[in-house]
Amino acid sequence: MTRLTRRSTLQFAGASLVAATVPAAASASEDGWTAVETPIDSTLHDVAYTATNAHAVAEGGTVLERTDAGWEVVLQGGPTGNGNDLYGVDVTDDGERLWIVGASGAIGEYDVTTGNLVDRSAPNDYTANFNDIAVTGPAGDADVYVADDSGSIHYSFQNGEEGTWEYVVPGSGSGLKAIEFFGDRAGHAIDTNGRVYATDDTVEETSTSSQPSSTADDGVTWNPIGIEDADSTFYGLDSDAADDVTVSGGNASIFEYDGSQWVPESLGDADLFDVETGGDEGYTVGSGGVIFELDGGEWTLNQTPVGENLTALADGPTAIAVGSSGTVLER
Template sequence: MMINRRTAIKAAGTAFVSATLAGRAAAEAEWRTEETPTDGSLYDVAYAGGDASTDGNAYAVGQEGVILERTERGWEKVADGGVTGDGRNLLSVDVTDDGERLWFAGASGAIGEYDVATGNINDRGEPQDNTNNFKSIAVTGESGEANVYAADGSGSISYSFNNGRSGTYDSAAPGHSLYGIDSDGSDDVWAVGGGGSVWRYNGAWRRTNIGNLSLRDIEIEDESGYTVGESGRVFEYAAGSWNEDTTDTGQNLKGLALGSPNVAVGASGIAIVNDVPADTPGSMSELGL
């Protein structure tokens, strides 16, 4: 299983944080825009290909099936046309526990498995002839043995415990849909939606309102993280409270990944990055300021 480098860094840095608390800089964490090779919407982003010392590279998916990779040279297009080459939008992406496979889901039943080492894409789509738009995908387990869950706009979830192979899908219909969801376990779940609503379940559901806007994605890790939404707005969670970060874009943000750097993507090919993790020196929200 892929070791989370940020967790190791935070554990090693606890003493440093305590010792330098009084001397923190007053500057708020900034998100800067990076150029990408697409003008179409980017709907989601995830890190893959990492190990104990690196998060790997960020991969973004979007309109007409584009797949982008963030490299040392900048953002590069690694695939176009989606899973089957017919241009179906890719709306969500997740990664296996070992970081070796990206899974995409999108319009008209599209589901695909991407090998980040070889660049090969396997078509795992239209489970049980379901051609609805899959708005969210989640995978657990390692490459070649993944459990796959894809949620469509009708509130139905198609799932496979056999790496998404044809004939291995079942379905469930909880009947509810949220824009973004994140979980580190069955007893710690976060979700966001319209009206600036942030929901958290840790034994009971609790709602927090952080503004009059639609929030589209959320990533929380070890009690810190971010949520993103319309008009380029980013909110940081640390020390039990939400505070808004500054960005240099007004484009709607749709997807978010924590890493080095943190990355958010959205409309018109926008990608913004922030090199400061939410709970490190330089982040004012941890001080509640």
């Protein structure tokens, strides 16, 4: 199942390699989901496809890669080497850089083609917990957005270089759980106070030059777009367009936005920690090994072979869900 977003291209950049990968030590599957062995027993917090393979980040600053031989540790200790937990990942448009964020201001830029890691941590000496990251543009020339526990979005339009970071607080200061972009400087963020924020800034062309003319407000103007009376803690975000947004949360809540209104749906009582959709297909994952599949616009419960909490997913040539105790499910 393929996400019909800007990430589709990078997901399939390594499709032939990824699709051929058959990790060792897989358990019996249920509804097509197979539990795959990993070399760690700590919580995996996020996962993404890159130009080479899928990568996942975990507690202790660990980064795993899905290889022909199975999941392997490729980084330990995180960007700073201090072992800060890693919570979020995103990938440049060409898939060559995996950006990672985590506790105590950890930010790293990892070259998946060479294995080189650049430490971008503590922008402007800020060391809050960074929960999620969104990057747009190619390797070496990316716009970077980081969401933190204090309600701030830190951003750099110069590939996270030192001295190029600024920040904005889009809401009341409630922690921001997730951030995702569907365009160069267009995307969404969610906080812990039941709010969703949108930005859709553009870089205007000047009349005397073919080069874009940026202003201080480009890409950093955030406006609330709901959700009123949600009565649910938000965890997961899928931003596919200005009028195509999905949020997942507590009490198995799903909220879908069509550009004018939010449509809520309850799938049960599990907390849903991540969601990815493309058209009328997709998945959401959550507590107790729960996976719901969206097919033809209808959500149905998949049977899975695990009971651990599932924290994140990546939908590509192989759908991957990750979670606590080093859990990885593949379909």
